[in-house]
Amino acid sequence: MNGADILCETLLANGIDTCFANPGTSEMHFVAALDRQPGMRCVLGLSEGVVTGAADGYARMAGKPAVTLLHTGPGLANGLANMHNARRARSPMVNVVGDHASYHLQHDAPLTSDIDGLARPMSHWVGRIEGVGDLRVRTEAAIRAALTGAGGIATLILPADAAWSAASGGAPEAILRPRPDPVDGQRVDAAARALGNGRPTTILVTGTALRAGPLEVLDRISQKTGARVMAQQANGRMQRGAGRVALDRVPYVIDQALAAFAGTEQVILVGAKAPVGFFAYPGKPGSLLPEGCSVIEIAGPDGDLPAAVEALAEAVGAFEAPPARLAGREMPDLPGGALTPDAIAIALARIMPDQAIVCDESVTSGRDFFRSTYGAAPHDFLQLTGGAIGIGIPMATGAAIACPDRKVIGLQADGSGMYTLQGLWTQARENLDVVTIIFANRRYQILHGELKNVGAGNPGENARRMLDLDRPTLDWVNLARGMGVEAARATTAGTFHDLLQAACRHRGPFLIEAVI
Amino acid sequence: MNGADILCETLLANGIDTCFANPGTSEMHFVAALDRQPGMRCVLGLSEGVVTGAADGYARMAGKPAVTLLHTGPGLANGLANMHNARRARSPMVNVVGDHASYHLQHDAPLTSDIDGLARPMSHWVGRIEGVGDLRVRTEAAIRAALTGAGGIATLILPADAAWSAASGGAPEAILRPRPDPVDGQRVDAAARALGNGRPTTILVTGTALRAGPLEVLDRISQKTGARVMAQQANGRMQRGAGRVALDRVPYVIDQALAAFAGTEQVILVGAKAPVGFFAYPGKPGSLLPEGCSVIEIAGPDGDLPAAVEALAEAVGAFEAPPARLAGREMPDLPGGALTPDAIAIALARIMPDQAIVCDESVTSGRDFFRSTYGAAPHDFLQLTGGAIGIGIPMATGAAIACPDRKVIGLQADGSGMYTLQGLWTQARENLDVVTIIFANRRYQILHGELKNVGAGNPGENARRMLDLDRPTLDWVNLARGMGVEAARATTAGTFHDLLQAACRHRGPFLIEAVI
Incomplete structure (x- = not known):
């Protein structure tokens, strides 16, 4: 030993x-x-x-x-x-x-x-x-x-x-357990009092409070008090879909994010941080909260968030409220014609199997995913949380290993996907049940938007050479096959729908290059 | 502005x-x-x-x-x-x-x-x-x-x-120039005295002293004094081939490296560090030098190495020595049959164009490359210097941008190549004149050797799953094509020879998957 x-x-x-x-x-x-x-x-x-x-x-x-x-x-x-x-x-x-x-x-x-x-x-x-x-x-x-x-x-x-070095063994140690911080009753009481003062309030949530159970409790608090519940912009894991609370996130785009908080006078934080811009922009504030907005944190990121939510519900009497308003199982109609991010979201809403795990690194292309999928089959939604691109394919790989009986669906921007495309090989090696959807817009679309925001006008030769993924275009079907993952390309909504349906019936890794 | x-x-x-x-x-x-x-x-x-x-x-x-x-x-x-x-x-x-x-x-x-x-x-x-x-x-x-x-x-x-932020411009500053440390005459004199004492001596060299000119001077010193000249194990750039000094490197494998210095009583360092094992191994020394071996550094890594070499030659009267012994233009015979690393090296020796730039990240597969290529057309040889795999494809990419009129040849292990395969796309985008040779042994071969050294016996399931690149095998032809680089596969020496010849006649990126 x-x-x-x-x-x-x-x-x-x-x-x-x-x-x-x-x-x-x-x-x-x-x-x-x-x-x-x-x-x-x-x-x-x-x-x-x-x-x-x-x-x-x-x-x-x-x-x-x-x-x-x-x-x-x-x-x-x-x-x-x-x-x-x-x-x-x-x-x-x-x-x-x-x-x-x-x-x-x-x-x-x-x-x-x-x-x-x-x-x-x-x-x-x-x-x-x-x-x-x-x-x-x-x-x-x-x-x-x-x-x-x-x-x-x-x-x-x-x-x-x-x-x-040689070592002498011993009995294995007792199993260590996670230890979230306990609930702080004073903070909960302060939040409960604030919820009674009639001012426009947003409850900003992340972490384990985004599971189905705590979200139902939060929805009851919302109904009881009139406060709005939102998820922070990026979250490790969120439970959503039909039969669950339909929740919005703080938008990424700075002007939309500022608008989302324009009327808010107080914010209650459940594991979340006071909201700030993802980046700074000349002449725009860093904090998303209006001047004078008060902030009450009932539990920090390390807190026992489900317990804190329960305590708040007790304190405001939310358990007397009627059952939470939950999303219905909706099936938006699939559009025809060329493939668009919206058509992809709708196809997912219709086809995604129950208890799918959606790993989202679709960046700009996935911004409208929520709108069409509130009524999709219940699923877990995992995001890029730190802005470091290249998490999507690996995250899907790890999620599939953790949950071998659930379908994993990767929403993957092409530029980000290239960072860690090697993960496809691990999906093939381990025969993981992952469908990867590559949003092939063949550019760093987010940076085209940001360059415009900067006031730099139309990109010239040097800027285009740093922001576009063309000349040559990437062939994701070949890339996937090179690592042992079956793949196909879709350029129309109909083809995509059929490929996704086939991929969801089939077990094992599959990649769809969705040319949008 | x-x-x-x-x-x-x-x-x-x-x-x-x-x-x-x-x-x-x-x-x-x-x-x-x-x-x-x-x-x-x-x-x-x-x-x-x-x-x-x-x-x-x-x-x-x-x-x-x-x-x-x-x-x-x-x-x-x-x-x-x-x-x-x-x-x-x-x-x-x-x-x-x-x-x-x-x-x-x-x-x-x-x-x-x-x-x-x-x-x-x-x-x-x-x-x-x-x-x-x-x-x-x-x-x-x-x-x-x-x-x-x-x-x-x-x-x-x-x-x-x-x-x-707005800024006011001004005239561009004067151009800054590299400033190597000047030659230290006392150190040179000490080295010259040591070279005269008759003890077995190795002059260990790296950096700019590995260019054709300083190497000829070092060879004169060797002839004059009997000292052996060696390059350190890994070097940023080395000039070699027909008409240039045929130089050995310190071997990577620990037992070979120790044997290489077994008889050495003094070492003179030209930009190099006193040689040490790449890794530590139980029961083996860290320093490669025998007990009591003396070390004289005539110039450190930041020194003006060509000038230091010239000064040493002057001090020992080496310029009186006959012209340096230079490698002849040799053409070893190409073996037939299955493809081997040796057959690849021989094909390169025969086909590589004049002034090629060889970027080596072949790891185990390239260890015998030197033996067959002393008489190849003159070329620059660039190595993995820090042991962090994933330099090969990017290094070839950058070298090709620096030298658009020279052929770049990448000797690339498959495991290391997967780290930064994305560089192939840049080669296609910039239409760089790079031939990448993938040594496809489909495993981390070096680690199989190291596992054996550790005395762990034959690898079991977990070890094989971490050391082998099979199940599925990588298809480098598809991977390259996915990024816009033309590619072909060779499994015999003859096919490889013909592909390499075609690739060297053609301009632009090409990849050969050499299955060995």
Whole structure:
């Protein structure tokens, strides 16, 4: 038994049994230890953006962390962007980053880098194992950090000599459990009083308060008090569809976002932050709230949000209100003709199976998805939370591993999809039940809009060369097939509808290049 | 005129006229400013690993930095692994990383992260522009840092409000020049004395001392003194082939590397570091030098290496030695049958055009490339310098942009190639003259070897799932075509030879999937 065995056993004893990995030489003893643990499922990603993005998608759906296996500083660096998204989603994650043997660091061998420094900006907790003796304690600390509050990114640095040194085993430790912050009665009372003062109020929600149950309670509060309930702009996971509360999100586009709060005099935050612009724009405010708008936070991001919502409902007497207003099962008519984002949303509303998991990185193309899908079959909706593009394909991959009996549907912008297209191979390798819809507008459409906002006029040659994905166009059917995923192209609404229907009847990965 | 215009003009005034980019909203004013500068060539990469890897390849061949345009912390993070390689190659690079407007940072909007903290581990210099007033001075400082010594990674953080604020122009500044450290006569004298003491000596070389001219001088020193000249294991750029000095590198495999220095009693370093194992292995030393071996550094990595070599030749009277022993133009016979790495090397030796640029990320498959190619047409040989895989395709891309009249040949392992395959699209977009040879062994072959070294025996299910690239195999022909690059597959030596010959006659990107 060596240090790596201790690490594996401590993870397994705490229910962490899925490892997204891309190993290197310094992790070979860890790989050998994983090889001795049939209870650990090891999933290879062909770049680390796939590894950490899949761990995020997995955590959002499994409600527990996966472990990632990353190779030294550069391997970690490749995974940081999707760790950033996971950090914003408050997904629990335990990253194990291999490093040189501790005594080898003095030589500054080519792969040496400041791993601790790289990890810190995107981690809630960073720890370095000093030797085999503190391996179990540090691993437990990492797991505890991942399970603190809503969830944290814990990065554990594992020097090769700690992994390979002989160790004596012991009984696995008791299982660690997530510990959200308890409800603060005073804050709840303050919010309840505010809800009684008659001023226009928005309850802004994220996190576990966006599950079907708490949303029904929030809807009762809304009916009782007249307050509006909204989800924040980006959320890790949200339950919606027929039979569930139909909820809007704060818009992304700055002018729409400002308009959404124009009449609001007080905001009650449930896990959410006071709303701000995604970016700053010359001459426009950073905060979305009108001057003088008051803010009451009943529970922070680490709080027990469902309990806080229940407490607020009790305090305002919302449980006396009639049952919540829930979306009906609606089937908008499918338009004919050329394929549009709206036609895609309508086809999804009609075809999406019950309990689908929708992973959204459609960026501009998916902005109208909500409008047509309030009455779609009940589904979970997972978003890009941190603005770091390249989460979509990996997130769908991880969600499918967490929930093998549910259909995963990826809404994927083409520009963002190219960041981590390698994840398609993992979908093929693991035969995951994922339909990826590529919104092929062949440009960074969002940046064309932003360039216009900047007042730069029509893009010239240099700007077009940085914002367009043409010359040549990407052929996603070939790309998918190159990684073992079956694929087809749709240019009309009708073809798309038929392909989606076939893909939803079929089990296993499939990609539709939707040319819009 | 705004801050972004000042930035562009300062770059151009210093000869930095190539921008590898993947922009986002916070960089839109910089994009608009670049759009006003037809003298700046903007090259889009579909992920930031392509952007920084191309900037590295460009710098190695152009001998000057490119500028990169990266989008906030996550965009920088995606580019860090190849910045690490560039840092180890001592390639000059100026990274411009956009950030939120300075007054927006307080809101911790979703894309906010500690950019300075992320940049530091992989940069020689990090600076943040505080306002439009210090934009020119900070930009000059970044350029100066990139041009200091052998070359540095300079990362300049550009808040959006500094870019968009009005600025007054001025005359472009005088052009900054690289400044290597001057030669230290005392060190040269010490080395010359050591070369006269009759003890077995190795002169270990890297950097600009690996160009054809200094290598001839080093060969004269070798003939005069009996010392052995070797290149360090990984080098940014090395000139070799027929008519040039035939030079060995320090082997990668630890036992071979230790054997290479077994008889050495003193080492003279020319830009190189005292040799160490790429990784640590249980029970094996970290330093490759025998106990008691003395080390003399005549010039450090930032030194004027060609001048130091000349000074050493003078000091030992090497210019009296006969002309250097140079490799003849040899044409090994092409083997028949199944395709092997050796057959690929021999085909290259026979077919590679004069002044080709060979970008090597073939990992295990290319270890015998040197043996068959000492007498190939003269070429530049660029390596993976920092061990962060995913440099190959981007490096070839950047080298081809720096040298449009030379053929670029990428020796690319399949596992590493998948990290940044997106670079193929840039090759198609820019119609770059690159032949990419994928060594398709369908596994992380190096890790199979390392797992064996670890004593883990035959890999089981979990290990195989992390080390093999099968189930399904990657189809590189489809992947390349998906990005607009023509491609074909070879499984025999004969087919490979014919494909390579056709690819070398044709101009523009081509990919050969070499199934070995």
